[in-house]
Amino acid sequence: MAKAPLSEELLKEQFGPHLNYVPPGGWKNESVHPAEKLVKTHCCFCGQQCGIQLKVRENKIIGFEPWEEFPFNRGMLCPKGVKRYMQGGHPDRLLHPLMRAESGFRPATWDEALDVTARRLREIQDKYGKDAVAVYGGASLSTEKSYLLGKFARVALGTRHIDYNGRLCMVSAGTAYKLAFGVDRSTIPWSDIPKAEVLFVIGANVGDCAPITTDYIWRGRDNGARLIVADPRMTPITRNADLYLPLRPGTDLVLLMSILHVILREGLQDRTFIDRYTTGFNAVAESVRAYDPQTAAEQTGVPPESIERAARWIGKSRKVVFLHARGLEHQSKGVENCLAVINIALATGNLGHEGSGPTMITGQGNGQGGREHGQKCDQLPGQRSLTDPAAREHVAKVWGIRPEDLPQPGYSAEEIMEAIHWGEIKALLSLCFNPLVSLPDANFTREALSRLEFFGIVDFFLSETAHHADVVLAGSLQEEEDGIGCSAEGRVIHWQKSVDPPGDARCDSAIIVDLAHRLGKAAFFPFGNPADILEELREASRGGVADYYGITYQKIDEMKGVFWPCPTPEHPGTPRLFEDMKFYTNDQKAHFQVTQWRPSGDPLDDQYPIYLTTGRVVSQYLSGTQTRRIGALVDQYPEPRAEIHPRLAQQHGIADGDWVTVQSRRDRVTLRSMVVKTIRPDTVFIPYHWPGIRSANRLTHRTLDPRSKIPEFKVSACNIAKASGPDTEPDDRNAEHSDGKGGA
Amino acid sequence: MFGYEFYVDPSRCIGCRSCLQACEECETHRGKSMINFDFIERRESIRSAAYVCWHCDEPTCAQVCPADAIKKGEDGIVHSSLKPRCIACNNCVLACPFGIPKMMIPEQQMMKCDMCYDRTSIGKRPMCATVCPSQALAYVKPEQIALRREKPTNTFFFGNQKITTKVYMMAPAQCEAITLDVVDYMWEDSDELVATRE
Numbered sequence: 001m002a003k004a005p006l007s008e009e010l011l012k013e014q015f016g017p018h019l020n021y022v023p024p025g026g027w028k029n030e031s032v033h034p035a036e037k038l039v040k041t042h043c044c045f046c047g048q049q050c051g052i053q054l055k056v057r058e059n060k061i062i063g064f065e066p067w068e069e070f071p072f073n074r075g076m077l078c079p080k081g082v083k084r085y086m087q088g089g090h091p092d093r094l095l096h097p098l099m100r101a102e103s104g105f106r107p108a109t110w111d112e113a114l115d116v117t118a119r120r121l122r123e124i125q126d127k128y129g130k131d132a133v134a135v136y137g138g139a140s141l142s143t144e145k146s147y148l149l150g151k152f153a154r155v156a157l158g159t160r161h162i163d164y165n166g167r168l169c170m171v172s173a174g175t176a177y178k179l180a181f182g183v184d185r186s187t188i189p190w191s192d193i194p195k196a197e198v199l200f201v202i203g204a205n206v207g208d209c210a211p212i213t214t215d216y217i218w219r220g221r222d223n224g225a226r227l228i229v230a231d232p233r234m235t236p237i238t239r240n241a242d243l244y245l246p247l248r249p250g251t252d253l254v255l256l257m258s259i260l261h262v263i264l265r266e267g268l269q270d271r272t273f274i275d276r277y278t279t280g281f282n283a284v285a286e287s288v289r290a291y292d293p294q295t296a297a298e299q300t301g302v303p304p305e306s307i308e309r310a311a312r313w314i315g316k317s318r319k320v321v322f323l324h325a326r327g328l329e330h331q332s333k334g335v336e337n338c339l340a341v342i343n344i345a346l347a348t349g350n351l352g353h354e355g356s357g358p359t360m361i362t363g364q365g366n367g368q369g370g371r372e373h374g375q376k377c378d379q380l381p382g383q384r385s386l387t388d389p390a391a392r393e394h395v396a397k398v399w400g401i402r403p404e405d406l407p408q409p410g411y412s413a414e415e416i417m418e419a420i421h422w423g424e425i426k427a428l429l430s431l432c433f434n435p436l437v438s439l440p441d442a443n444f445t446r447e448a449l450s451r452l453e454f455f456g457i458v459d460f461f462l463s464e465t466a467h468h469a470d471v472v473l474a475g476s477l478q479e480e481e482d483g484i485g486c487s488a489e490g491r492v493i494h495w496q497k498s499v500d501p502p503g504d505a506r507c508d509s510a511i512i513v514d515l516a517h518r519l520g521k522a523a524f525f526p527f528g529n530p531a532d533i534l535e536e537l538r539e540a541s542r543g544g545v546a547d548y549y550g551i552t553y554q555k556i557d558e559m560k561g562v563f564w565p566c567p568t569p570e571h572p573g574t575p576r577l578f579e580d581m582k583f584y585t586n587d588q589k590a591h592f593q594v595t596q597w598r599p600s601g602d603p604l605d606d607q608y609p610i611y612l613t614t615g616r617v618v619s620q621y622l623s624g625t626q627t628r629r630i631g632a633l634v635d636q637y638p639e640p641r642a643e644i645h646p647r648l649a650q651q652h653g654i655a656d657g658d659w660v661t662v663q664s665r666r667d668r669v670t671l672r673s674m675v676v677k678t679i680r681p682d683t684v685f686i687p688y689h690w691p692g693i694r695s696a697n698r699l700t701h702r703t704l705d706p707r708s709k710i711p712e713f714k715v716s717a718c719n720i721a722k723a724s725g726p727d728t729e730p731d732d733r734n735a736e737h738s739d740g741k742g743g744a
Numbered sequence: 745m746f747g748y749e750f751y752v753d754p755s756r757c758i759g760c761r762s763c764l765q766a767c768e769e770c771e772t773h774r775g776k777s778m779i780n781f782d783f784i785e786r787r788e789s790i791r792s793a794a795y796v797c798w799h800c801d802e803p804t805c806a807q808v809c810p811a812d813a814i815k816k817g818e819d820g821i822v823h824s825s826l827k828p829r830c831i832a833c834n835n836c837v838l839a840c841p842f843g844i845p846k847m848m849i850p851e852q853q854m855m856k857c858d859m860c861y862d863r864t865s866i867g868k869r870p871m872c873a874t875v876c877p878s879q880a881l882a883y884v885k886p887e888q889i890a891l892r893r894e895k896p897t898n899t900f901f902f903g904n905q906k907i908t909t910k911v912y913m914m915a916p917a918q919c920e921a922i923t924l925d926v927v928d929y930m931w932e933d934s935d936e937l938v939a940t941r942e
Contacts (some may be wrong), residue, residue, distance in 0.1 A: 027775035063769060066874040077875040082765040092780055207758035211877035218756050218878060222892045236758035238792050618760045646787070656787065678790050 002742040003450045004467040008692060014104065015462035016092035017624075020632035024060040024089035033057060039498040040067055042485065043081040044140065044228060044478035045621045047362035048212045049487035050074065050081050051560075054479060054498045061088040061479060061498060070409055070486065072190065073562055076347055078211035079619050079633060086630045087477055088499060094474040095503025100273035105462075105472065110504070114511075117429070117471050118518035120454040121157065124427040126314060126596040130158045130407075134416045134425045137164035138432025139364035140169040140622075142483025142495055145508050146366065147381055147540070149431060150260045150374025155399055155524050156516040160410030161425060161484045163377040165433045165622075167413035169367050171376075172334030172708040173324070173360030179335075179576070180342045180591050182547050182584030185368065187357035188321065189563065189575035195218035195355030196321040198313050200228045202245075202341065203252055203327020203714075207236025208618040210325070210361045210488070220321075228310050230255060230302075231327060232613060233643070233685060233719045234678035243310055249611040249683055250600045250715035251300040252328050256340035257595065258296030263347060268315025270349030277581050278346050280592035287594045288396075301680070319355040325616070326363060330714040334705045336595040346590050350577040362488040364622070365478070369486030372546040372564075373537055378409040381537060382544020391544070398540045400524060412709035414439060414702060420528040421448035429515075431475070436465040437623035437691045440700035440711040441666050463625045464691040475507040481507045482530045484556065490575075491561035494553050509533065542567070545584055551734050600715040601703025602665065608717035610648070611683040612664060614696045615714075624689035640690050641674040644720065645681035649673060652722055659723040662686065664699040664716050670727040684718060750873065751794050751889050751896055756880035759783060759792035763881055770860055771869050778857040779872055780844060794880060796872060797822060797844045797857035798900075799910035804874050805836035805845055805856075814854070819940035820910040821861050825854040841902045859911075887917035890916075896922055901928065 004011060025033060035055035043050045051070025055063040066075035066084050087093070092104040097113035098105040124132050135153040137146060146164070153162035174184035181187070193199065206213045214237060221227055221240060229238045230245035230252070238244050247255050254639055263269055264285055271303035274281045293304035300307075314320050322345055328337040341358050350356045362368045373381040381398075384391035387411045397401040417439055419425040439445045449455065449468040457466045466472050479498040485632055486492050501507060509530055516525040527533050531553070542549040550566035550573075563573040584587045604611065619636035621627045628634060642660050656675040660682055661668050671686065671694060679685055688696040703712045767777040784791045794878060803822045806814040813829035816822045825836070834851040836845040845854045860870035864883075868874075873883035882889065889896055889912075896912035899921040911921055923929075 029773055030774065066869075066871075068869070068874065073877075075869070075874040076877045076879075077762060077766070078760050078877050079762045079765040082762055082769065082875060200753075207760065207878075209762050211758065211762070214756075214758050214878040232792050236760075236792075239758075239789075239791050240755065618758075632768070636761055636765075674786075676787055 005100055008467070009050070010104070011462070011467050015456060016065050017628045018092050019631035019634055020086050020090045020629060025057070025062055030063065036060060038065055039496050041479060041498060042493055043077065043365070044084055044626070045080045045365055046210065047364055047367045048210055049365065049485055049491075049493055050077055051082060052077060054085060056498050058524060059086050059499045061085045067562070070623040072489070072491065073212045076212050076215060076573055076591040079636060080621055080627060083630050083632050084304035086527070088479070088502070090461070090629055092629055093458055093502060093505070093506055094462060094472065096474055098472040100470045106527045110506070113471050113473055114514055114518055117456045117473070118515055120470070121427055121429065122519065123457070124454055125157070128426050131160050131410070132424070132426040133157055133159050134161035134398030134420070135159065135430050136413065136416070136428060136430035136433040136435070137162065137370070137703070139164060139166035139169060139367045139370040140478065141366060141370055141432050141508065142478070142481065142485060142530065143366060143373055144483045144530040144537060145512070146263070146339045146370040146375045147373040147537045148509055148512050148527070148533055150381070151399060151524070152512050152516055154407050155401060156519045156521040158407060159420070160407040161377070161416055162375055162410060163413040163416055163450060164370065164375045165435070165438060165707060166364060166371050167369055167377070167412060168438055168713070169326070169364050170360050170362045172329035172622055172705055172710045173338045174371060175335045176338030176593075177340060178202060179347070179593050180339060183577065184371070185490045185546070185564070185577065186362070186488060187351060187577045188359055188360035188489070189491070190216050192355050192357065192576065192594065193217060193321050195225055196220055196225050196356070197317040197319040197320065198226050198228065199321050200314060201237065201322065201323045202230040202256070203329070204323050204325035204613055205231065205235040205327070206323070206361070209363060209616050211618060213323070213361060213732045226313055227272040228313065232611070232680045239405040243306060243313070245306055245310060246680055247300045248303050248680065249613045250331055252331070252337045253333055253340055253597055254291060254296050254299045255302060255307065256287045256290040256337065256344065258293055258307050259286070259314065260344050260347060261291045261292060262308055263315035263344065264288065266312070266315060268312070270318070274347065278483045278590045278592055279587065281347070281593070283594050284343050284592040286562030287596070309557045314344060315727065318349055320345070320348065320350045321356065322350070322358040323361055327517070327714055329360070329708070329710055330712060332601045332703045332705050332712045333598050334710050335707045339593040340595045342447070343595070346592055351590070352576070352581050357576070366485040368488060368490060369484065369492065370452070372486065373541060377412050382541035382548070383546035391492050394543065395540055398536065403549060414704055414711055415709065417445055417448050418702070420452060423451065426452065427454040428452055429456045431512070432464070434463040434465045434623035434625050436468070437697065438688070439697060440697055440713060441702045442695050442697040443667055444702065458508055460505065461625055461629065463623065473511050474503070475508045476505060481509060482553070483554070484534065484551070486564070487561070490563045492548065492551050492554040492556060493561045494566055558581070568626050587699045601712050602701040602716045604717045608719050610718050610720060612662065612699055612716040612718040613683060613685050613714050614688045614700060615685065616689070617687045620687065620689040622689065628689065640671050640687050640696060642671045642720070643674045643676055643679050643685040645679050646675050646677060647681040649675045650719070652720055654722050661721050661723040661727055662699060662718050663721070664701070666701060667692070667698040669694060669696065669698055684720060688713070745867060745869065747885050748869070748883055749886060749889070749912040750777060750796065750859060751882045751884065751914055752872065753880050753894055754793035754795070755884070755894065755914070756878045757792045757794050758878045759790065760793070760877060762875050762877055763794045766871045766875040770859070770863070772862050773855065776848070776855065778846065778855060795842070795857065796881065798842055799859060801908045801910070803838050808835045808839040810835060817861070819861065821859050822856070823858050824856050825922055827853050835889060841900070841907065842907065893917070897918070901925070
């Protein structure tokens with residue numbers, strides 16, 4: 001049983017999160033003991049992947065210097081990037097392996113921890129079958145580590161079940177782009193944004209979640225572009241929007257279909273483009289016929305005139321950039337939402353030329369690269385399909401195994417947790433994932449974790465999820481190992497190793513390779529360092545959609561990033577896709593896809609009449625494993641607050657800063673209110689970075705998009721009530737949580 | 745840095761406070777941020793504003809200092825108070841029309857933005873303007889700022905006090921000076937208007 005071995009409070013006392021405010025050596029020390037070297041690398045956080053120079057002295061990162069020559073961010077950084085260097089010397093850092101003890105965790109040697117992990121995984125597979133073990137990866141891992149983990153699951157363990165936390169990020173967009181274009185990548189480099197005439201931002205809180213993109217949007221406005229923002233909240237970029245569409249959570253699809261309706265009604269489509277380069281237009285035209293602006297206004301809450309205006313601005317321009325992110329994707333119809341954006345782009349011929357095209361703003365550090373080479377449950381390296389016989393043959397050959405020994409696709413991230421809950425999966429090995437904070441319906445997740453027969457985790461800090469582990473293997477931070485990543489715009493970049501892992505902590509890739517050796521598969525894992533892994537990865541991706549064969553560390557350094565596909569060493573990379581108007585589909589055409597409206601998996605009713613939506617704040621990142629330990633970032637936004645409109649607040653007698661209980665069909669949380677006119681009066685927003693009694697994901701539900709398997713974080717039903725104070729009940733108060741899936 | 749100027753454009757600010765976090769990393773005052781930052785009125789709006797010292801041509805802070813502790817350099821930079829002279833009287837804090845100087849109680853000294861003269865003197869841009877993700881704080885050449893919709897001005901009116909500054913404020917294209925009084929925009933003479941009413 002993998003219940004936490006000590007109370008949350010005692011574990012927190014021992015392992016944090018504690019707040020680190022001071023760099024190694026102190027604030028004053030730098031002039032006396034200056035940095036020995038500056039390492040040009042990238043931020044470890046979001047998908048913008050800003051270039052940064054880390055100051056290193058005595059194997060510690062003591063500060064940073066902007067890297068102005070890196071073309072994407074030209075020195076710009078958000079507060080997370082500025083303070084990212086505060087993790088290396090952090091007192092919470094795990095310096096050696098840990099094993100579960102009678103009470104709490106005890107230090108262990110690497111031999112003991114790795115032997116126990118390998119033995120338990122093997123025992124469980126012998127007893128229940130290979131698929132009784134699952135592997136979790138993460139999108140903050142380098143592409144080499146992601147590739148290695150995919151191979152480890154399929155070759156060393158032979159399990160079907162490997163997936164990663166990118167499942168909570170942009171998989172809806174990935175699925176949609178593959179359906180329409182045959183490739184999962186932003187169609188444009190970011191340099192196209194300032195060249196657009198219309199910027200349509202939907203479901204993307206650019207200011208908080210992709211801060212550097214703001215500069216691109218503002219430069220677009222300087223050049224005369226019109227900015228349209230669709231969001232239930234006025235996010236920071238709305239301050240300069242030419243048109244703001246305040247839609248109801250979960251109604252994006254109706255808005256998008258109505259925009260296409262108006263474009264077609266007014267004959268603004270690009271007929272030549274549609275005829276020459278696409279298929280499926282007529283069926284889509286038919287599907288939007290019912291979505292006139294009046295009907296759409298009733299469903300979305302956006303005025304019909306605003307829908308008409310947006311449609312005309314978009315329809316009359318052949319230079320429209322569409323930016324969308326998790327707001328569209330975190331829905332049970334996330335794939336349809338993204339397809340509806342693509343349908344508008346295709347109908348108006350907004351693709352394949354400068355200043356034009358749709359893009360998902362990938363959110364996680366290596367959200368793009370981490371999904372291309374094999375830790376996704378249905379994909380092989382090179383963005384190949386695990387069910388495609390030719391792809392299986394190619395990869396099996398590179399790996400030195402028989403194609404029939406390659407497992408078939410397994411469960412996605414949330415499905416793995418459900419299979420653990422119902423008992424099909426008995427053991428879990430997790431690297432770079434904190435599902436207790438990041439998966440929906442946190443009580444269900446906690447209960448599932450307590451049912452594992454074995455839980456091994458690789459981590460640099462003891463995350464809340466790691467509290468439930470049997471073995472914790474002390475791994476490495478991004479800056480402690482060489483590797484490549486791929487940014488939101490499709491630029492493959494080089495993460496330079498800056499320091500060695502501290503204490504007895506080891507590089508993640510060395511830990512996985514060592515485990516593979518102990519599982520008797522040494523011959524398949526002859527890797528001494530990340531460069532060895534990249535060599536094999538290049539070969540494995542060769543000829544695939546995400547072809548990295550022409551990419552090396554040296555080429556990346558010389559070119560300051562290389563856009564894939566890059567099939568040969570001489571190839572310059574591909575910043576903008578489809579310039580030749582050939583798509584990556586079988587018929588080389590772009591495919592319109594019919595979209596169909598469905599209600600949310602957690603609909604409003606009399607008892608739960610208010611929308612709940614969740615998201616990020618600029619100073620925190622994902623489950624907060626790293627950023628909740630950095631004092632300056634925590635001070636900027638110390639605790640989650642429930643954002644509500646003054647009208648809703650007044651109805652419930654709530655003043656700004658009062659305690660408010662938000663109750664959903666799963667659970668309740670009590671937080672301080674933030675009463676602001678920048679959110680729809682029928683909607684509550686809570687940021688999700690916190691664990692325990694402040695966790696927004698106690699409230700969210702497990703409905704998944706049927707194709708992308710993304711959870712519907714952005715639309716839940718809730719009610720609110722004024723509370724007298726914070727919740728004081730213990731974190732696991734719902735130990736006997738019902739198995740019933742919340743929602744419809 | 746020769747040919748570069750500092751421009752502040754609150755309309756671009758997204759409230760991320762990267763400038764605050766980065767200012768504290770500057771070597772001359774590590775651990776202390778000299779940025780001024782406000783949400784205008786968070787309940788009403790997401791609008792925020794980050795700004796640095798404007799480095800006035802005739803700095804009010806220096807004029808009101810009884811200890812003659814605040815100096816302006818030849819490069820136009822108005823510096824923190826000189827530690828041996830500063831008596832921590834708060835005159836500068838109260839008098840600055842922009843609200844820039846900060847009284848550091850433990851140090852008993854007024855500290856303020858020095859536009860990273862330590863960085864600019866060796867060819868590096870000021871920390872805040874380098875990292876600012878929305879370029880609401882920008883340290884660039886005039887020809888670069890000319891590409892923007894908003895235009896720079898460095899003349900401010902506070903009542904009868906006219907202030908010209910080293911740092912520029914980005915304002916709507918036709919706006920030649922920043923003024924906060926409605927009457928400055930009126931066609932009528934305000935004295936006459938009041939007189940007629942009486």
